[in-house]
Amino acid sequence: xxxxxxxxxxxxxxxxxxxxxxxxxxxxxxxxxxxxxxxxxxxxxxxxxxxxxxxxxxxxxxxxxxxxxxxxxxxxxxxxxxxxxxxxxxxxxxxxxxxxxxxxxxxxxxxxxxxxxxxxxxxxxxxxxxxxxxxxxxxxxxxxxxxxxxxxxxxxxxxxxxxxxxxxxxxxxxxxxxxxxxxxxxxxxxxxxxxxxxxxxxxxxxxxxxxxxxxxxxxxxxxxxxxxxxxxxxxxxxxxxxxxxxxxxxxxxxxxxxxxxxxxxxxxxxxxxxxxxxxxxxxxxxxxxxxxxxxxxxxxxxxxxxxxxxxxxxxxxxxxxxxxxxxxxxxxxxxxxxxxxxxxxxxxxxxxxxxxxxxxxxxxxxxxxxxxxxxxxxxxxxxxxxxxxxxxxxxxxxxxxxxxxxxxxxxxxxxxxxxxxxxxxxxxxxxxxxxxxxxxxxxxxxxxxxxxxxxxxxxxxxxxxxxxxxxxxxxxxxxxxxxxxxxxxxxxxxx
Numbered sequence: 172x173x174x175x176x177x178x179x180x181x182x183x184x185x186x187x188x189x190x191x192x193x194x195x196x197x198x199x200x201x202x203x204x205x206x207x208x209x210x211x212x213x214x215x216x217x218x219x220x221x222x223x224x225x226x227x228x229x230x231x232x233x234x235x236x237x238x239x240x241x242x243x244x245x246x247x248x249x250x251x252x253x254x255x256x257x258x259x260x261x262x263x264x265x266x267x268x269x270x271x272x273x274x275x276x277x278x279x280x281x282x283x284x285x286x287x288x289x290x291x292x293x294x295x296x297x298x299x300x301x302x303x304x305x306x307x308x309x310x311x312x313x314x315x316x317x318x319x320x321x322x323x324x325x326x327x328x329x330x331x332x333x334x335x336x337x338x339x340x341x342x343x344x345x346x347x348x349x350x351x352x353x354x355x356x357x358x359x360x361x362x363x364x365x366x367x368x369x370x371x372x373x374x375x376x377x378x379x380x381x382x383x384x385x386x387x388x389x390x391x392x393x394x395x396x397x398x399x400x401x402x403x404x405x406x407x408x409x410x411x412x413x414x415x416x417x418x419x420x421x422x423x424x425x426x427x428x429x430x431x432x433x434x435x436x437x438x439x440x441x442x443x444x445x446x447x448x449x450x451x452x453x454x455x456x457x458x459x460x461x462x463x464x465x466x467x468x469x470x471x472x473x474x475x476x477x478x479x480x481x482x483x484x485x486x487x488x489x490x491x492x493x494x495x496x497x498x499x500x501x502x503x504x505x506x507x508x509x510x511x512x513x514x515x516x517x518x519x520x521x522x523x524x525x526x527x528x529x530x531x532x533x534x535x536x537x538x539x540x541x542x543x544x545x546x547x548x549x550x551x552x553x554x555x556x557x558x559x560x561x562x563x564x565x566x567x568x569x570x571x572x573x574x575x576x577x578x579x580x581x582x583x584x585x586x587x588x589x590x591x592x593x594x595x596x597x598x599x600x601x602x603x604x605x606x607x608x609x610x611x612x613x614x615x616x617x618x619x620x621x622x623x624x625x626x627x628x629x630x631x632x633x634x635x636x637x638x639x640x641x642x643x644x645x646x647x648x649x650x651x652x653x654x655x656x657x658x659x660x661x662x663x664x665x666x
Contacts, residue, residue, distance in 0.1 A: 173245045174623040176231065178610035179226055181251045181335050182414065184199045184435045184483075185273065186225035188233035189362045190244070193623065195633055197607055199237025201229030203487065206270060213276035213518060216269035219257050222335065223342055230402065241404040246621035247343075247397065248410035248613030250417035253358045256310035258321070258332050258383065263448025264346055266338075267318050271310040274437075274476060274518045275441055278309035278583040279527040290376060297363045299417040299448070299457030305474070308333060308360030315378070316408040332383040334358070336411045343408060347399030350386040352464035354416040362387065364459050365448060367467060390416070390461045412491065413437040415472065416461055420616065421608030422577040423631035425459075428570045430561075434582035438478035438553055438558045443566060453563035454523045467636040471567060473522040473560030475514035477531075479582050481549040484517070488665050491593040495566055499587035502543075502547035505536040510652070511535040513661035520664070523563040528665040535655070550588050554595040555656040561596060575599045579608040583633075585636075594644035595652065604635040 172192030180186070184207065190199035203225040208216040220416055225447040235243060238633055254273035259266045270275070271317040282302045285291070289301045300306055315322040324330050326623050333341065337351040356362040356369075361379060373530075394408040412420065415433055419441045427445035432438060443460055448469050460470035482498050485491045492501060514520075516529040516624065533548070576598060582588055583602050593600040605611055618624025 173371050174525060174618070175239060175244050176185070176614040176618045176624070177230065177244045178228070178614040178617070179247065179249045180337065180414070180610040180613065181222060181249070181339060183252045183274070186222065186229050187610065188226070188229035188609055189614070190237040191611065191614045191629045192235050193321050195605065197605075201232025201236065203229055210340060211368065215270055215272040215275045215518070217255065219259070219266040219338060220269050222270070223339070225363070226339060227402070235497070239401060241406060244406050245623045246407050246409040246617040247632060248615070248617030249336050249414055250414050250609050251339070251409065253355060253413040253415065254305055254332070255335050256307045256314065257338045258311065258314045258325070258330055258331070258336065259338065259341070261329055261331050261346070264342060265273040265641070267321055268314045269565060270335070270398060271314065273305055273443065275310065276304045276518055276527055278304040280312050282313070282527070293374070294373065298357070298360055299363065299364050299374065301361055301454065301456065302356070303525060304527055305521070306358055306360045308373070312378050317621050321634040326492050326574055328382040330383050331385070332379075333385050336413070337385045338412070340394055340408060343397045343401060344395045345401050345636050348395035350388050350394055351394070352388055352390045352411040353459050354390055354413040354468065355411070356387045359457040361434045364457070364467070364469075364473035367462070389463055389465065391463055393620065399458070402506050407621065408617070409620035410613055412461060412613060412616060415573050416459070417439050417445065417577055417612030417616070418614065419460055419470070420608040421605070421610070421612030422579060424577065424601065425627045425631055429577070429660045430574045430581065431577045432557060434478050434553060434578065434580035435481045436478065438475035438557060438628060440473045440557060440564070442564050442568070442574070444469045444471055451563070451567045453566050454525050455560070455563050455567060457523065471564055473554070473563060474557045475560070476518050476521045479580070480517070481513065481515045481552060484546060485549055489545070491545055491632055495581070496584070498550060499585035501543045503587050505543040505547035506539065509535065509537060509540060509544050510655050511540055511544045511548040511607060512655055513545070513552045514659050515549070515552050516663055516665040520660075524660065526666060532544065532659070532663045534541045534659045534662065536658040547575055550585070550590060551595070551652075553588070554592045555653070557592060558595050558653065561598070575601055577601045577603065579603065579606055589640045590643070593640040593648060597642045597649060599648050600640040601638045602640070604637045
């Protein structure tokens with residue numbers, strides 16, 4: 172049997188399809204960006220048809236790039252931007268509203284009302300999450316309340332909800348399979364991660380009809396086969412995981428205490444806590460790292476809403492640089508005597524602050540501040556936010572103490588940024604040879620389920636280090652920078 176695996180990596184700003192061979196090497200890539208829609212301040216949407224179109228086209232590009240046919244593929248794995256919410260018509264497969272993206276804050280008032288009513292502690296106990304617009308549950312309710320006749324149709328079973336993985340699975344299988352995996356279900360506010368089931372009390376609280384929900388399966392499972400009339404061949408779909416969980420798998424973070432952080436549009440750090448459901452006392456999230464063979468592995472997660480998006484803003488909004496890869500050299504050229512801090516709360520602040528109303532701010536500007544200092548402040552903001560997450564993890568779980576951070580995502584190609592990250596964390600940072608870890612994690616799930624790739628231990632043995640970054644900053648400099656950052660955050664918070 173072929174050992175080629177196709178991974179669909181559907182992200183927030185672009186879609187990629189990547190073909191991996193049996194040695195976990197990339198042998199074909201297709202990538203396309205797609206439009207972002209901002210109907211109002213704090214609202215972020217995608218057209219689901221843009222997502223579907225880019226998935227179809229990138230699959231073709233990746234296969235052509237690899238000089239393979241779809242029939243050469245043993246299985247398909249899917250990884251996706253999480254929490255982004257789509258509701259579609261079961262009869263036509265067409266969405267009834269644009270996808271509401273994870274960054275969207277339109278349900279902040281509903282979340283505040285539920286908090287004021289005392290709903291958050293019970294919800295957190297079951298889901299490990301906080302009452303925040305970030306998650307899918309309140310987004311579903313918003314769509315059902317704002318699209319004509321949607322709530323009645325949902326209750327009649329005419330509509331389906333899914334995160335992006337579930338929508339793609341429906342389309343790929345010609346509407347035959349409405350399912351998701353445990354990692355994506357865990358991000359909806361509706362799934363009890365202790366029992367592994369949709370929770371009727373939570374459905375009632377958030378006013379979501381049970382009839383719209385997908386079936387929840389393991390992350391490595393039989394998710395059906397592609398419809399030949401849709402993609403040209405019948406290929407099994409054998410793995411699904413939300414992007415951050417897939418990245419942890421691609422980084423082979425199988426043992427408790429292993430930590431990965433992905434630096435893409437946002438930044439997400441995931442700490443494997445094994446069989447332990449670790450309730451956070453520091454406003455981190457407790458989530459499902461993955462579920463294999465019916466066994467749930469848990470994680471602590473810290474979510475930073477803006478990482479690479481800050482560089483995108485400087486590039487596309489302020490036009491301070493032409494390409495993202497210019498950011499490292501510009502930061503290195505910045506005036507070391509200027510301490511400029513960017514708090515990138517463009518859509519609120521994530522962990523450990525969770526302030527949906529906070530907005531971005533710059534501190535420390537002088538007449539001499541220029542593009543280089545802006546870029547350095549943007550890159551350092553990612554490092555400072557990661558330090559905040561790591562400190563919170565250490566307070567929550569003693570085994571997080573001396574961990575080494577494995578990193579991935581577009582930003583980690585910058586040596587300057589990774590060195591500054593190690594300096595601010597005062598901890599080693601490991602960058603792997605294979606940076607496509609999110610897609611690799613999805614591919615591994617599919618390959619494992621299809622029986623053509625090895626299980627955990629065999630896969631972990633293949634992980635290879637590209638470079639280890641060790642802290643080189645003096646303690647005094649680090650503490651001064653952290654004090655400046657914490658003061659900037661304090662001035663930005665609204666509560």
